[in-house]
Amino acid sequence: DADVTQTPRNRITKTGKRIMLECSQTKGHDRMYWYRQDPGLGLRLIYYSFDVKDINKGEISDGYSVSRQAQAKFSLSLESAIPNQTALYFCATSPLPGTASTDTQYFGPGTRLTVL
Amino acid sequence: QQQVKQSPQSLIVQKGGISIINCAYENTAFDYFPWYQQFPGKGPALLIAIRPDVSEKKEGRFTISFNKSAKQFSLHIMDSQPGDSATYFCAASRSGSARQLTFGSGTQLTVLP
Numbered sequence: 001d002a003d004v005t006q007t008p009r010n011r012i013t014k015t016g017k018r019i020m021l022e023c024s025q026t027k028g029h030d031r032m033y034w035y036r037q038d039p040g041l042g043l044r045l046i047y048y049s050f051d052v053k054d055i056n057k058g059e060i061s062d063g064y065s066v067s068r069q070a071q072a073k074f075s076l077s078l079e080s081a082i083p084n085q086t087a088l089y090f091c092a093t094s095p096l097p098g099t100a101s102t103d104t105q106y107f108g109p110g111t112r113l114t115v116l
Numbered sequence: 117q118q119q120v121k122q123s124p125q126s127l128i129v130q131k132g133g134i135s136i137i138n139c140a141y142e143n144t145a146f147d148y149f150p151w152y153q154q155f156p157g158k159g160p161a162l163l164i165a166i167r168p169d170v171s172e173k174k175e176g177r178f179t180i181s182f183n184k185s186a187k188q189f190s191l192h193i194m195d196s197q198p199g200d201s202a203t204y205f206c207a208a209s210r211s212g213s214a215r216q217l218t219f220g221s222g223t224q225l226t227v228l229p
Binding site (some may be wrong): 104110 | 125165222
């Protein structure tokens with residue numbers, strides 16, 4: 001969905017490096033999420049944000065940090081990458097409660113991250 | 117702790133057949149059960165969703181069956197087509213949890229022509 005974009009789409013990095021994954025959206029949604037997808041584990045929530053001033057930890061936040069620079073931008077950082085952070089990372093957005101499709105999350109195309 | 121268990125991990129179906137994917141959940145507070153469809157190289161996209169006040173929801177060839185007492189729900193794809201080949205994820209969430217989705221482990225569906 002072109003309304004949610006992620007950069008880069010692919011990234012190879014080395015253990016110990018700091019890396020940032022970026023997400024931008026033009027859907028006008030307030031809620032944004034970061035997930036990681038691993039084979040056989042589905043998608044797991046890393047962090048989520050309801051607005052620029054609101055950041056919340058998800059199920060697997062250790063080793064990650066986020067920044068909500070604007071309503072439309074939500075970045076995920078790996079402070080010191082390790083091999084078991086090799087995964088597919090997805091950003092998602094959803095509208096506020098009380099709006100249509102409030103429970104639907106709209107996903108970006110993903111970033112494939114490899115940590116050597 | 118996996119709160120939503122999905123099976124099978126992979127499924128191969130002939131064109132025109134019925135594909136069935138099952139999910140079971142543990143948290144009785146869950147009140148929203150979506151299915152997401154993911155094609156290779158793409159992010160997941162909402163396919164169909166159900167709330168526990170109904171036992172079945174149908175949209176075209178896709179049907180969710182929901183059994184509240186058994187804490188199970190399933191996706192049925194009728195007249196499966198090669199274009200349905202994708203990974204399917206069930207998920208669940210509850211009111212007041214910021215609608216955090218708990219996903220199943222995924223099912224890779226292959227529909228043979």
